[in-house]
Amino acid sequence: MKNLLEITAIAFLFLLVSCHKEKLSSQSVVESETTQQAYTELDRWIEDNITLPYGIAIEYRWDKNAAQKGTYTYPPEVTKVKPVLEAIKYLWLELYTEASLGGSNFWKGKAPLKIYLYGGKNVDGNGQELINNNSAVGREFHLYNINDFNPRDKDKVYVLMRSVHHQFARLLGDEIYPYDRQTFLSISQKDYRTVFNNQLYGLPTDGIALYALRYYPKKRDLNTCTTELPFQYFQSLAQCQNAHAQAGISEDCYFCNFTQNTPNHAGFFTFQAMISAENDFAEMISIPLTNLSSQIDIAKNIAKTPTGSTEKEMQRAALSYNNLLKKEAFVAEYFNKKVGFSLKRLQLLSLQRMNRFNAQ
Known part of the structure; x- marks a missing residue:
């Protein structure tokens, strides 16, 4: 027993000497898939301009566990991160702190938030491009198409802010200032659909859903129409x-x-709104913040225009139009009573900021 103790003591001393001579790594190896990242100038800018003033963490380094299951995306190019954050800072964060809206204290108590950035589209296994991460939990945002962003391209700015305003509207209604979901749901309850035209979620597969009230030409007859x-x-x-x-x-x-045709004739502004009441509520807010009232009026006019001359088609058009008006009134009252300022005022200032940003 004595010899065994002596051998053990000698081995322990040898181990101590070895550790002393070889400097231990400061990097943790507990999480084998995580590598320590250097603190960069970009990280400093994010901390000074986003995290400290607004309580928002930005994750642009890859985290495979944060991506929506079943979708295909990838991390953003680092050079694209700051332009995206500058855009959302000016067009979203600073918007809500306008003196005639939420004021300088608006963001107090609404943090923490975490925003994940992805380089590519949020495309699921069915080829559907989604505007947000439907599996996100808590106070998370997931922004896509970062590598494609160009602050001088109005369409790219539009798509980015559609997603930002949509996701923040969901957060407002779900957690910050909860709305009467049952009352809102009852307006279009029978018309929400997750599958139609053999397409999951009912979204087109070529990015149309992200452009909402924008227009594009559809060829009527491929056999006779050869010019495009x-x-x-x-x-x-x-x-x-x-x-x-x-x-x-x-x-x-x-x-x-x-x-326009499919969602408007069903009583919605966008394809995204047709997925659920939560998405519909968010679209009733994000659409005014990124589109002129004249564009919204076109959508409502399409809604109230019957697709045919039968009584059923005329009743459907009247119902769709009235449902849009009811949902508009609902979110207007929600902003006045819950959020504390007018959605119309927010729309005006949002569009003004977008115009100034696009004119730079």
Whole structure:
């Protein structure tokens, strides 16, 4: 026994000497898939401009566990991160602190938030491009298409802010200032659908859902219509029609309000709104904050226009239009009573900021 103790003591001393001579690594190896990242100038900028003033953490380094299951995306290019954050700081964070809205104290008590950034689209296994992460929990945002972002491209700014305003509207209604979900749900309850036209969620597969009230031409007859413009979105119906007229393309070959028809005729502003009451509520807020009232009026006019001359079709149009008006009134009252300022005022200042940002 004595010899065993002596051997053990000698081995222990040898171990201590070895540890003393070789400096131990400061990096943890508990999480084998995590590597220690250097604190960069970008991290310092994020801390000074986003995290400390607003209580928002930004995660742009890859975390496979945060991505929505079944989707295909990847981390963003580091050079794209700051331009995206500058945009959402000016167009979202600073918007709500305007003196005539929430004021300088608006963000107090609403943190912490965490925003994940992804380089590519949020495309699921069915080819559907989604505007947000439907599996997100708590106070999380998930922003996509970061590598494609260009602060000088109005359409890219529009898509980014559609997603930001949509996700913040959900957070407002779900946690910060809870709304009467049952009352809102009852307006369009029978019309929400997760599967239609053999498409999961009912979203188109070419990014249309992200552009909401934008327009694009749909060819009527592939057999007789051989001339076409390069695929593009238009900010108004008139722009779409004029572009095709100037190119000498017959109206018989295109119609320019394709993004509108399906959701509007069902009593919704967008495809995204058709998924659930939660998405619908968020879209009733994010759409005004990124679109002119004249564009919204076009959507409502489409809603109240019957798809045919039968009594059933006329009743459907009247119901869809009235449902949109009811939901507009609901969110207007919600902002006045719960949030504490007018959604109309928020819309005006949001669009003004977008115009100034796009003019830079």
